[in-house]
Amino acid sequence: MDKKASEERPEPLAPAAVITGATRGIGRALANEFGKGGHTLLLVARDESGLAKTASEITAEYGVRVQYVACDLSVAEGCDRVEDALRDYGLYAESLVNNAAIMMAGFFQDQGREDLLRIIDLNVRAVVDLTRRFLPDMLTRDSGGVLNVASVEGFMPVPYQATYAATKACMISLSRALAYEVMGTNVRVCAVTPGPIETEMHASAGAENSYYVQYYPVMTPEKIAEAAYKRFIRGNWVITEGWVNRITAFGVRFLPGIMHIPAAGWFFRVRDAEGNPQMPKPLRKPKL
Numbered sequence: 602m603d604k605k606a607s608e609e610r611p612e613p614l615a616p617a618a619v620i621t622g623a624t625r626g627i628g629r630a631l632a633n634e635f636g637k638g639g640h641t642l643l644l645v646a647r648d649e650s651g652l653a654k655t656a657s658e659i660t661a662e663y664g665v666r667v668q669y670v671a672c673d674l675s676v677a678e679g680c681d682r683v684e685d686a687l688r689d690y691g692l693y694a695e696s697l698v699n700n701a702a703i704m705m706a707g708f709f710q711d712q713g714r715e716d717l718l719r720i721i722d723l724n725v726r727a728v729v730d731l732t733r734r735f736l737p738d739m740l741t742r743d744s745g746g747v748l749n750v751a752s753v754e755g756f757m758p759v760p761y762q763a764t765y766a767a768t769k770a771c772m773i774s775l776s777r778a779l780a781y782e783v784m785g786t787n788v789r790v791c792a793v794t795p796g797p798i799e800t801e802m803h804a805s806a807g808a809e810n811s812y813y814v815q816y817y818p819v820m821t822p823e824k825i826a827e828a829a830y831k832r833f834i835r836g837n838w839v840i841t842e843g844w845v846n847r848i849t850a851f852g853v854r855f856l857p858g859i860m861h862i863p864a865a866g867w868f869f870r871v872r873d874a875e876g877n878p879q880m881p882k883p884l885r886k887p888k889l
């Protein structure tokens with residue numbers, strides 16, 4: 602081949618695991634697991650310095666290539682930035698881990714409309730958007746997969762975290778349906794459904810004194826990430842770790858809502874440090 606032609610030929614793209622919400626918590630722990638597994642990584646979150654720190658720590662620990670892109674996935678341009686970053690770094694998404702999410706706790710009527718819509722945008726719209734961008738190429742290559750970080754809350758209606766739980770139900774439903782659609786290929790689609798995990802999420806949502814944080818068994822991000830990675834590689838559809846979470850996920854299928862919704866309401870009610878339940882704010886008079 603003449604020299605000019607070989608110079609013009611583009612370098613083949615290298616496979617990478619795209620992990621959203623990788624600066625802390627479960628996403629950080631999943632990035633570690635994928636790094637340990639020898640994958641090149643593209644980490645995504647808003648905090649650039651947090652991403653740089655995570656990237657250098659994983660490279661130092663496992664010797665893998667780690668790139669990152671700082672963007673807000675709750676706006677449509679955020680997903681464009683991920684695709685652009687992959688192209689700029691000469692990578693393609695071999696695996697996609699949809700982990701970034703936000704949670705808000707309290708009475709629905711007291712929550713801001715913009716804040717509620719941001720939960721939908723990040724927890725659902727970005728998940729569908731990124732999956733639609735990368736899944737078709739995974740099918741063409743007949744390898745890779747999508748790991749969606751849902752929640753045990755996705756198995757049932759959850760008062761005081763109503764919108765968040767509904768987004769996680771959507772994620773489980775989407776994952777199971779797609780797992781069926783890709784059956785017979787070497788592509789995996791999988792949902793992991795953790796119970797409470799020791800991360801900043803509960804305090805950021807205002808739920809740090811809710812009974813579920815105190816009375817439900819709490820797991821470390823490292824433990825759930827290890828199980829999720831192992832079983833994602835194995836090709837499981839839904840990963841539920843811990844016997845209490847498994848009983849919850851199984852039990853709500855058979856118990857009528859009149860039993861499990863009040864139980865969820867008791868566990869998830871927002872409380873102050875003394876355990877007093879939050880009351881709804883006084884409602885404004887409807888405009889006549």
Ligand SMILES: NC(=O)c1ccc[n+]([C@@H]2O[C@H](COP(=O)([O-])OP(=O)(O)OC[C@H]3O[C@@H](n4cnc5c(N)ncnc54)[C@H](OP(=O)(O)O)[C@@H]3O)[C@@H](O)[C@H]2O)c1
Pocket residue numbers: 621622623624625626627628645646647648649651672673674675679699700701702703723750751752753794795796797798799800801802803805
């Ligand atoms: N913690 C639990 O008990 C629990 C239980 C079940 C399921 N889960 C699920 O596990 C996942 C991770 O939860 P976690 O507890 O680890 O959360 P976390 O500690 O709050 O971390 C959230 C991550 O998402 C990123 N993020 C937040 N908003 C973003 C945005 N708009 N655009 C891009 N990235 C954004 C954050 O980084 P930046 O702030 O830098 O953007 C951070 O890296 C979520 O899907 C959650 O629903 C958590």
